[in-house]
Amino acid sequence: MHFVSGVNGFKNVQFPQAALSREQIARQIQECGLKPTEQRVRIAEILMGTPKHMTADQILSIVRASDDPISKATVYNTLKALTDHGLVRQIHLDPERSVYDSTRASHHHFHDLDTGELLDINPSEIEFSRFPTLPEGMEAEGVEIVIRVRRKGDRW
Numbered sequence: 001m002h003f004v005s006g007v008n009g010f011k012n013v014q015f016p017q018a019a020l021s022r023e024q025i026a027r028q029i030q031e032c033g034l035k036p037t038e039q040r041v042r043i044a045e046i047l048m049g050t051p052k053h054m055t056a057d058q059i060l061s062i063v064r065a066s067d068d069p070i071s072k073a074t075v076y077n078t079l080k081a082l083t084d085h086g087l088v089r090q091i092h093l094d095p096e097r098s099v100y101d102s103t104r105a106s107h108h109h110f111h112d113l114d115t116g117e118l119l120d121i122n123p124s125e126i127e128f129s130r131f132p133t134l135p136e137g138m139e140a141e142g143v144e145i146v147i148r149v150r151r152k153g154d155r156w
């Protein structure tokens, strides 16, 4: 199963997504109703500068390496706020590991089981020929495919 959380307020975002400057990131934070504090913008810039996938720990280690370290709680709270406001998406690959994705446009993923990495799949490369009838009274919010891959011949 594959769960994506985050407000879907960016349905018109095109894939692939363009890189964002620090100013554009600060403006987006403000436009979604969050205060663009110095720390928030710095954390958001790591993830949102170019489209990428990162775990909270990877973001934390980059923050830790800077001269003005930000607390772990601030990093986690900021990531949650960015997710809740639809600026990034949180992909729950398994219960222990979730990855933040700065590409808001709907797209699919290869999940490399050897490295844990996610690779984007352009939505135009997947086509559905059959789709189940949705449960009564429900509408589809999004469909995202994860194709799990591993290096050939590594299994034994």
Ligand SMILES: [Zn+2]
Binding pocket: 053, 101, 103, 107, 108, 109, 118, 119, 120
């Ligand atoms: Zn992605």
